[in-house]
Amino acid sequence: xxxxxxxxxxxxxxxxxxxxxxxxxxxxxxxxxxxxxxxxxxxxxxxxxxxxxxxxxxxxxxxxxxxxxxxxxxxxxxxxxxxxxxxxxxxxxxxxxxxxxxxxxxxxxxxxxxxxxxxxxxxxxxxxxxxxxxxxxxxxxxxxxxxxxxxxxxxxxxxxxxxxxxxxxxxxxxxxxxxxxxxxxxxxxxxxxxxxxxxxxxxxxxxxxxxxxxxxxxxxxxxxxxxxxxxxxxxxxxxxxxxxxxxxxxxxxxxxxxxxxxxxxxxxxxxxxxxxxxxxxxxxxxxxxxxxxxxxxxxxxxxxxxxxxxxxxxxxxxxxxxxxxxxxxxxxxxxxxxxxxxxxxxxxxxxxxxxxxxxxxxxxxxxxxxxxxxxxxxxxxxxxxxxxxxxxxxxxxxxxxxxxxxxxxxxxxxxxxxxxxxxxxxxxxxxxxxxxxxxxxxxxxxxxxxxxxxxxxxxxxxxxxxxxxxxxxxxxxxxxxxxxxxxxxxxxxxxxxxxxxxxxxxxxxxxxxxxxxxxxxxxxxxxxxxxxxxxxxxxxxxxxxxxxxxxxxxxxxxxxxxxxxxx
Numbered sequence: 001x002x003x004x005x006x007x008x009x010x011x012x013x014x015x016x017x018x019x020x021x022x023x024x025x026x027x028x029x030x031x032x033x034x035x036x037x038x039x040x041x042x043x044x045x046x047x048x049x050x051x052x053x054x055x056x057x058x059x060x061x062x063x064x065x066x067x068x069x070x071x072x073x074x075x076x077x078x079x080x081x082x083x084x085x086x087x088x089x090x091x092x093x094x095x096x097x098x099x100x101x102x103x104x105x106x107x108x109x110x111x112x113x114x115x116x117x118x119x120x121x122x123x124x125x126x127x128x129x130x131x132x133x134x135x136x137x138x139x140x141x142x143x144x145x146x147x148x149x150x151x152x153x154x155x156x157x158x159x160x161x162x163x164x165x166x167x168x169x170x171x172x173x174x175x176x177x178x179x180x181x182x183x184x185x186x187x188x189x190x191x192x193x194x195x196x197x198x199x200x201x202x203x204x205x206x207x208x209x210x211x212x213x214x215x216x217x218x219x220x221x222x223x224x225x226x227x228x229x230x231x232x233x234x235x236x237x238x239x240x241x242x243x244x245x246x247x248x249x250x251x252x253x254x255x256x257x258x259x260x261x262x263x264x265x266x267x268x269x270x271x272x273x274x275x276x277x278x279x280x281x282x283x284x285x286x287x288x289x290x291x292x293x294x295x296x297x298x299x300x301x302x303x304x305x306x307x308x309x310x311x312x313x314x315x316x317x318x319x320x321x322x323x324x325x326x327x328x329x330x331x332x333x334x335x336x337x338x339x340x341x342x343x344x345x346x347x348x349x350x351x352x353x354x355x356x357x358x359x360x361x362x363x364x365x366x367x368x369x370x371x372x373x374x375x376x377x378x379x380x381x382x383x384x385x386x387x388x389x390x391x392x393x394x395x396x397x398x399x400x401x402x403x404x405x406x407x408x409x410x411x412x413x414x415x416x417x418x419x420x421x422x423x424x425x426x427x428x429x430x431x432x433x434x435x436x437x438x439x440x441x442x443x444x445x446x447x448x449x450x451x452x453x454x455x456x457x458x459x460x461x462x463x464x465x466x467x468x469x470x471x472x473x474x475x476x477x478x479x480x481x482x483x484x485x486x487x488x489x490x491x492x493x494x495x496x497x498x499x500x501x502x503x504x505x506x507x508x509x510x511x512x513x514x515x516x517x518x519x520x521x522x523x524x525x526x527x528x529x530x531x532x533x534x535x536x537x538x539x540x541x542x543x544x545x546x547x548x549x550x551x552x553x554x555x556x557x558x559x560x561x562x563x564x565x566x567x
Contacts (some may be wrong), residue, residue: 001307005333009159009299012257012337016264017401018354020288023269026147027224028276030176033057042179056441058176060166063508064558067501069170070147074114074497077143082110084136085128090377094129095204109483113137115496116144116378118230118348118471119488121480125219130202136236138226142186143265145233146177146379151500152270155384156277158507159408162515167507170415181266182233188226198226210550217444223248234378236348236471244338244351245327250509256351260338263347264323267376270383278408282526285477287386290534294375295344303336305361313341314565325356337360343368346378348471355458355474362474363554366461369468371542372427378469384503391420391506393530393537397523406522416506418507423502428545430467430494434487435460443483453560462488468496476498 029036031532039046041350050057061069083347084091085106089099099107106122112119113136124133150173157167194200199220206218223239227249230236236243244250249260269287276283307321342349343365354362368375374386390407395417398405405412438444438459447462458477465472466488473479479488524530560566 001303002333004129004358005303005307005331006478007331009337010259010295011302013296015445016268017288017292019265020268020284023265024272026104026181026275027269028148028185030180031156031273031277032379033172033176036180038180042183046175046179052170053171053274053315054172055169057107057169057172059169061169062165063154063158063504063511066167066170067504070151070500070504071497073170073174074147078114079141079348081113081136081140082562084132085109088129088132091129091131091492093131093134093202094130098127098129101488102322104482104485105480108489111489111492112471113140113235113237114144114232115469115492116140116235116346116381117466117469117496118235119473119479119491119492120241120471121488122235122487123241124238125221130221131202132520133226133239134222138222138229141226141229141235141237142178143174143234145182145229145379146174148378149177149181149270150174150380150381151503152274152383155387155503155507156274158323158510159274159410160277160279163197163513164511167504167511181217182229182554186225186228186425189232189258190224191371192258193224193227196255197247198255199223199248199522200226201425205391210489220248228262230349231259231347232266232379234263234267234345234347236342236346236350238349238525241566244349245353247329250351253330253334256334259351260341261347262378262481263341263345266379267345267382269309270380274383274387275429280408283408286526286531287383287390287534289385290531290538291375293531293535294371294538295340298344298375299337299366302340302361302364303333304356305335305358306332306386308358310358312566313561315564322356325353326338327351340367340368342472343470344373344375346375346381346470348465350472353475354472355476359454359457359554359558362457362461363550363558364440365472366457366464366541366554367550369461369464369470369544370427370431371538371560372424373468374538374542381469381499385499388420388503388506389538389542390525390534391416392424392541394525395532396521396537397533400521403523406516406518407525409517410510411516418503419506419509420460423499424541426494426498427467430491431460431463431546432489432549434467438463438483438487443481447477447479447481447484449478453553453556454507456558458503460553463491466491469496 085101153173154167208216210216240246271284271288275281304412308320321332322431338351354365376382391412394407394412394511448458457472461474462477
C-alpha cells in the first residue's frame, strides 16, 4: 500500500460527501415536483409526453396502482428489447451484418437491462449492432435508473405524508427524473468523455495498419453516450467486453475518477433528499455515515489484500502486489477502489477483472452485493434497500426499550416489519438456492473455468450479482448457456421486483399513518448509537446469512493459497 493510494481513497470519499447536499437539493426539487431552470428547455417535452400518453401528472396513485403501472411498464420494455435483439439481423444500423441473438440469450439480456442489472454473457463489440446498443440497451439504462429513483421517491412520501392514501404518480416521477436529472447530466458527461478520447460515432469498424504491416479491424460506435448513463445510472453494461478497463471506455486517470464519482453521486444525494423529505436532514447524514463506514472498511480490506499480493508468487521470487487482471494505467489502488464502488452501488462496471483478485480481495465485492448493495447502492435501490434495514434496526431498538418502534415520526408495526423481512429474504433465498442447484447439476458445473473453492466462488458470485442486480462477474464462468441464461434471468427478475413490490407496500402503509411526535422515550435515530446499531443489523442479518457459502468459496480459497495451493 502506498501513500498515494490512500490519498486517492480519501480524496474520493471527501468529494462524494461534498456532492451529497447539492445533488440532494436537486433530487428534492424533483421529488416535490417543483419547477427548475431546466423546465425552460425540457418543460415542453414533458407536457407533450403527458398529452400524448393521456397522463395527468397531478393524479396521485395508491401504492397498488403505482406498483401495477411500474410492473406493466417494465414488462412492455422487456418485450420490446427482446424483440430488438431477436430481430437484430433484419434491423438497420447493423453494418457488420450481425445475426439476431438466440432465444435464451435475448431473454437473459432483455431482463438484465430491464432490471438495471446489465449482466452480459456476450462480448458487446462482437454480438450487438449499433442499433441494439442504443435502442435495446442504452434506452434501458435511462428507464431502469429512473424507475429506481421513482421507487425511492414513493417510499420517501410514505415516511413524509400523514394519513394519505397515495404515494405519488409513477409516470410523473419517471418523466421528471429522466428529463431533468439523467438526460442533462449525461449530455454534459458524454461531451466530456468524447473530449477525453471516447468514441461516439455511427461507424462500426476502423481499419488500422499495425507495425508489422497487417490490417487490424477496430470496433467503434456510439460509446460515449452509453458510457455516461452506464455510470450515472449505476447500470454497468459495457459497449466492449473489457468494460471500463478498455481504453475506449475509460481512457485516462481523470475519466476513471469521474466515472467512480458518477457511480456514487445520485446514491449519496438520495440520502440527503430523504432527510429533507422527512423534515430532518440529520437522518440523511446518519444514513450516509453508516454507508461510508462500510465502504471504507471494504476498500481497506481489498486494497490491503491486493497490495500484499499472492504468497505463492512471492515464493517463486515474484515480489509485489497482485497486478493480475488489472490495467497498469490505473494500478492496484484505483482498481481496488473501483471494485468496491461498483459492487457497493449495484453498478457492475469494472476497470479490473474481479476473478483475478486475491481470494479475500474478490470476496469483498461479492459481500457488498450480498449485503443488498446498500452501501450507497444503486440509484434509488440503494436507499430503499438501506431503509429496509433501518426498519429492522428500529424494531430491535423498540424491543430493547419496551416501546413500539418509531422511525422519522412513524410507528413501525408488524405489517411493515414483515414486509421488510420478506424483501430482505429475497436475496439469500435466491442467491443460495440457485447457487446450490448449479453446484450439483452437470449443466451448472460446466460453467466455472476453475475447480475447487474458486470455481464455487464463480458460481456464487454470478447468482449474487444477478439477484443483486449488479452485473459484474468472476469472469472465469461461462454463462452464455441455456442453463445460466435462464436461471440468471430468473434471479435478476426476482431480485428486482420481489423487493420493489414490498417496498411500495411499506410506502403505502406508512403514508396512511399519523405522525408520532418524538418524546423522551423515543430511540434517537441520528447519533453515533443509531449508526452503530444500523451497522450491527446490516452485518448480522445481511452478512452472517452468507458466511457458510463464503467459507466454502473465497475463505477456503484464501486458506489454500496461504498453504501454496492455487485453483
